[in-house]
Amino acid sequence: MYTEAELRALEALQGESTVSGLAEELDRSRSYVSELVTRMESKGLVHTSREGKQKRINRSDARAIELFDSFVQQYTHIPFPELLGGATLRILYYLQSPASATQLAEQVGVHRSTVHRSLSPLENRGMIYKSDGKYTLNDDFKELSTVAREFAHLRHRHRIEDHTESFTILWESLDDCLVQTRAEIKADAFLLTGPELFQAYDLPLMARQRRYYLYSETVEEVSPAELCCHMLVVDDGTRSQSYCLLLLSEAAIDRDEVLQAAQKYEVDEQVSNLLEYLDTEGESRSGRLPRWEEFRDLADEYGVAV
Template identity: 60%
Template sequence: MLTKGEFRALTVLHGERTVSDFATQLERSLSYTSELVDRLEATGLVETRRQGKTKQVRPSDARALEILTDITQEYSHIEWPELLSGATLRVLYYLETPRAATDLARRADVHRSTVHRALDPLQHRGIIYQAEDDAYALNEGFEQLSTLARELAHHNHRQTVEQHTDTYTIFWESLDEFLVQTADEITDDDFIPTGPEQFQTYDLPLLARDRRYYLYSETTSDLSPETLCCHMLVIDSGARAQSYCLLLVSQVDIDRDELRDQAVTYGVDDLVEDLLAYLDTSGEQRTSRLPEWEDFQELAADYGVTA
């Protein structure tokens, strides 16, 4: 997320000052500080303006910086830039609840040894502890560290999408990916179309709207039907959306284990279990948002799906 130098710069930058004064405070050269300011400005974490022949720099209004300021002021005796740069912030992103090293490694996409290496200095300073089940957890008073990591990631996601559109809504996000709605078409390869329109891929043409949905991911090239179903439930968990997912699950040779795994990732596992139970019992086990079985059979027939 942030390098040690970037993190240190953000912890000491308070109010507005010239880049020259900032370099003096950081005890670094003017050229190094100018490049550092340019990088931070590109991320939206600092703002600059010209005043005569000098360049002024100040923190932006990003919420992550408010949290960082609170943490560094309350615990000013701790050298935070030494502790929080690099992989440590990736791991802290998922430490909003106690988690074992294996789980943290899987979620943060790092090696298990990296988790221990990142968290050992925090444990040594009493910032985190390991419970009896060996799960890592933040000690009382330091819970904001996970919030800081999440806000930094959220800020990066906003900066990414704002390169393509000014009007958008982020529905879901993880450390490296997010699901976004916008009225604008985005052609960047890392923005993968998803949502209702993509049901046409599986011969399920749904009513098109002027809203577009994208999954931002630098590692995914296309969407599986399991992922598409979960996206639909994140976008809209209402009766109509759930019926569309029922059609998709009935139409496609769904990998149920994969569907369940994806549902946990996107936080819709309860909804997915309801859908599967509904199909397995021919509608006998249904929630209030699922149709009567006869109604679903009629809908399926309209789309040429065998229910």
């Protein structure tokens, strides 16, 4: 997420500075710090401005940096940049509750040895302990997981701000996020989803002048299972759930795939209700689902077999 060098510079950057001033503070060359500041700006950690020939550097006012500062100031004897650089912040993102090295490795996408190597220095300082084979943050350092999540949120916001000024993040994970905006985003990592994508399955659904994108550097296309979950994140009203029912029927989505996606996007209950509704032909119906006769009429209208 962030390197030790970037976090060291962030720690050293108290108030406005220049490349020369920061280079002196870090005891590094001006050219090294100039490249470092460019990387930090690309990640949303700082912003710069020109004043004559001088480049003025200021830190971002993001909550992630405020939380990072609170730990640095409270525990001056702990070298947080050294401890949190590299993969450590990514791992801490998933340490809101106790987790084993295997669980953390799967969630972050690293080897178990990387988890052990990254968390060992924190364990040695008593910031983390193991219980029943699971890593757990000590009470005084539980907010480190929040710091990690806020840094990930900062990265998401900065990426999106490169393409649109007005947006809302509806859901996010360590590396991906679901975005609502009125602007069209054509960048490769932003995949169209939500109401507009239903048209690909001959299920036209009004988008109400809003566009929805999944930001992901690993996903190549939004699957029907993910589309269903995205729609429920966007709006879980009767109309949206009816169209999700049509999609589940039309695309013949694998049950395990949609349940796995539902867990990822935290819409487990809604998806389980949809599947049970279809299995029982409407006999099991939650409050927001249509009567079976109404849904069957809608399915006939679109030529979807139910």
